[in-house]
Amino acid sequence: MTDVTLTTTPASEPARSKSLLEIDERTKKRNAAETRFKFYGIGAIGIGVFFLVALLVSILSNGLSAFTQTSISLPVPLVQSEIEAAEKSIVKTSKYRDIIGAVLIEKLKTAGVSTDMDSKKLLQIMSSGAPGALREFVLANPDAIGTTVPFDFLTSSRVDGYFKGRVTRAALAEDKNLDSAHLDIVDQLKEQGSVTSGFNWQFIFGSDASDSRPEQAGIGVAMVGSFYMMLVVLCLALPIGVAASIYLEEFAPKNRLTDVIEVNISNLAAVPSIVFGILGLAAFIQFAHLPQSAPLVGGLVLTLMTLPTIIISTRASLQSVPPSIRDAALGIGASKMQSVFHHVLPLAMPGILTGTIIGLAQALGETAPLLLIGMVGFIASEYPSGVFEGFLSPNSAMPAQIYEWAKRADPAFYERAWGGIIILLLFLMTMNIVAIILRRRFERRW
Amino acid sequence: MKFKTLVSAAALAVAATAVSGAAQARDQIQVAGSSTVLPYASIVAEAFGENTDFPTPVVESGGSSAGLKKFCTGVGENTIDVANASRAIREKEIKACAENGVTDIIEVRIGYDGIVFASQKDGPAFTAFTPSDWYNALGAKVLKDGELVANPYGTWAEANADLPDAEIAAFIPGTKHGTREVFEEKVLLQGCEDTGAMKAMVDSGMSEDDAEGACMSVRTDGKSVDIDGDYTETLARIDANQNGVGVFGLAFYENNTDKLKVATMSGVAPSTETISTGEYPVSRPLFFYVKKAHIGVIPGLKEYAQFFISDELAGSDGPLAQYGLVSDPELAATQDAVANEATMN
Structure with missing residues (x-):
């Protein structure tokens, strides 16, 4: 064997060039390989950037329109007798709707817009949430009864879509919820300034709305649900994760058992999130009898999911603290505990916080486990009345709300789903930037 | 230790919330x-x-x-x-x-x-269906020249010459949906009876129940796709496939009339009126x-x-x-x- 190699090697070797200035075959080959590799790298980055740009463009082009909303201003006279009659009926909002209908007809008359539609048909240009808004105002301000109050009601999703270019006159041919005649009316009202478009605060601060009034839907309450969940995750995963890693890293004896625990923690980090959802349903709802759809349960499930991430990153940052620090502390008489808590932990803190923030960001965008514990669906709750209710009253979360909107029939919900994605991305970006800043400013390199 | 107090306070707070939560009435x-x-x-x-x-x-x-x-x-x-x-x-x-x-x-x-059958607005002219068309297009075994054969049809026109010459691509609700059951009973089974396939099956020695089961089984060669998600998924599939025909709820169709066109079933157009009178056959x-x-x-x-x-x-x-x-x-x-x-x- 050795003989063969010895004899063949010189034969296969290309002739070396005589001068250093002259590039020989082998060098050329190596240089070419390097150039090729550079192009592959640039190509890979190019593909990545292309998809990122395509993603951002599609998110922004689909979602930005969710941030504006058309509304119609109507002065509503609040007549005592009418309101009393409405409050006596079963479906009170239907009576309030009649009040608004009468006002709208009056408005068109004074504006000089002629129409042969009746009040019910005419009201299709307005959100079906308008009567609810009116009633809420009346209940909150009983003193206003007897006066005329100017209101800004939302227009219906199709009228809104018309001004955003989503709904065209041609598309309305088959639509039983709006006609071209309606559009003629809103066009005239727009010219007179009664119909205006503005920033959609309702979308940022509102709660979910039913399928018949997408224009009223907002992500605010779901944001609060996400906030409470993150609070639970932070309060549980950080202390438990840090305690577990400090013990494993600094105190635990190195033996089989700790090895098994270590391997299992790494495995846990790779478990699909839906598994934690099933676990949460079985352990927290069916066994511990915690309420369904509650951010507390969502937070507990996400804690399970985030723990391994935090443990792994904490251990990495504890490991990166040089042993000389520990030795020095022990050398001047500190106890093991003192050396860890006074010296090692503060130095590892930036790394721990970075890991925690990234873990939280991951948990914030998680939908799958929430599906199983009842946090996906129509959960149009109001803002929780207190911290306690915040944890326990049914709520959704931002990604769950986006998922829910993407499923609904009216295209206006689809637009809102994209809008929700923009808000979620802003949150994730902020969290990641904070993590980067923390790392840059406080991390010490040894 | 500041850190320790923080940890224990947080743990206590969460534990307290959890315990009182269990006791609170819904x-x-x-x-x-x-x-x-x-x-x-x-x-x-x-x-x-x-x-x-x-x-x-x-x-x-x-x-x-x-x-x-x-x-x-x-x-x-x-x-x-x-x-x-x-x-x-x-x-x-x-x-x-x-x-x-x-x-x-x-x-x-x-x-x-009502359950409606709709296709892309600018796609082939799927404007009128009968249960027999659907059975011939989607059934696992259909009657051809008096014999029961595994579904041989590749285009709608082959199943019924009045239909457009477009590849069969049907998107029907998956088995976990209640809509699927109605589709099977009111469309496939009906079509099976109308085309005579049911009778042929019974004649060939199958029991009535087995024949009904066979009538409601859908071909598995990819021409019919089960959609386990919601109607939005069916809509996305039809958006991407010009020849696609999908099964929707009436309310969903009415919200998306700009993208979909609906077909009549046995000559009746679906609407709240035709469904409430019972004229439109596929409702539940x-x-x-x-x-x-x-x-x-x-x-x-x-x-x-x-x-x-x-x-x-x-x-x-x-x-x-x-x-x-x-x-x-x-x-x-x-x-x-x-x-x-x-x-x-």
Whole structure:
């Protein structure tokens, strides 16, 4: 064997060039390989950037329109007798709707817009949430009864879509919820300034709305649900994760058992999130009898999911603290505990916080486990009345709300789903930037 | 140690919340089930929250079967109160319910829903279907020249010369949907009988039940695709495939008339009118089921049930009809039954 190699090697070797200035075959080959590799790298980055740009463009082009909303201003006279009659009926909002209908007809008359539609048909240009808004105002301000109050009601999703270019006159041919005649009316009202478009605060601060009034839907309450969940995750995963890693890293004896625990923690980090959802349903709802759809349960499930991430990153940052620090502390008489808590932990803190923030960001965008514990669906709750209710009253979360909107029939919900994605991305970006800043400013390199 | 106090304080706070949470009574109604009923239930839930002093009920979706399964897990505060279903509850499910102590169930029919067949607005001219067309296009075994053969048709025109010469690409609801059952019974089985395939099967020695089962089995060569997600997924598939034909709920179609065109079934165009008169053949009743044991325990449960089927909401002028529900002509009887808390036998 050795003989063969010895004899063949010189034969296969290309002739070396005589001068250093002259590039020989082998060098050329190596240089070419390097150039090729550079192009592959640039190509890979190019593909990545292309998809990122395509993603951002599609998110922004689909979602930005969710941030504006058309509304119609109507002065509503609040007549005592009418309101009393409405409050006596079963479906009170239907009576309030009649009040608004009468006002709208009056408005068109004074504006000089002629129409042969009746009040019910005419009201299709307005959100079906308008009567609810009116009633809420009346209940909150009983003193206003007897006066005329100017209101800004939302227009219906199709009228809104018309001004955003989503709904065209041609598309309305088959639509039983709006006609071209309606559009003629809103066009005239727009010219007179009664119909205006503005920033959609309702979308940022509102709660979910039913399928018949997408224009009223907002992500605010779901944001609060996400906030409470993150609070639970932070309060549980950080202390438990840090305690577990400090013990494993600094105190635990190195033996089989700790090895098994270590391997299992790494495995846990790779478990699909839906598994934690099933676990949460079985352990927290069916066994511990915690309420369904509650951010507390969502937070507990996400804690399970985030723990391994935090443990792994904490251990990495504890490991990166040089042993000389520990030795020095022990050398001047500190106890093991003192050396860890006074010296090692503060130095590892930036790394721990970075890991925690990234873990939280991951948990914030998680939908799958929430599906199983009842946090996906129509959960149009109001803002929780207190911290306690915040944890326990049914709520959704931002990604769950986006998922829910993407499923609904009216295209206006689809637009809102994209809008929700923009808000979620802003949150994730902020969290990641904070993590980067923390790392840059406080991390010490040894 | 600042850090230690922080840790213990946080742990204590969370533990305290958890313990007191278990003890606190639930005060809002929990609903789960059919994704077809979900839009109606959400409209009612929203109006219920707006018009009464009770909190807005929580409505989850996930399919009729999943909802009824959840409904039947038992009685108590951590089980749901109402299950929405786009089909009637099955014997098997009633039994499963009874085994877990859920015995007194109130069945409430809220109205009817039409199932429509729609395709891309600018796609091939799918304007008129019959159950036979669908059976010939999608059935596993069809009758060709008097013989039962594995489905040989590749285009709609091969199945029926009046239909466009377009590749068969049907998107039908998956088996977890209640809509699938209606599609099988009212379209495939009907088509099977109409084309004579059923008779041929029975003649070949199959029992009546087996033949019915064979009639409702769909070809598996990829021309028919089961959609397990919602109608939005079906719509996305049709958007991407010019030849695609999909099965939708009437309300969904009415919200997306700019993208879809609907076909007639046996010559009748689907609309709330043709469905309520029974002319349009593919429709089904929608239900919700209430646990009687929870009435009086969960505040507002009976009021919610009554509110749902009140004339103002479920009547032909109400918001549910506006959204696409075909109102029930026998609504008054249902209202009485709910007022008396009449349970199923």
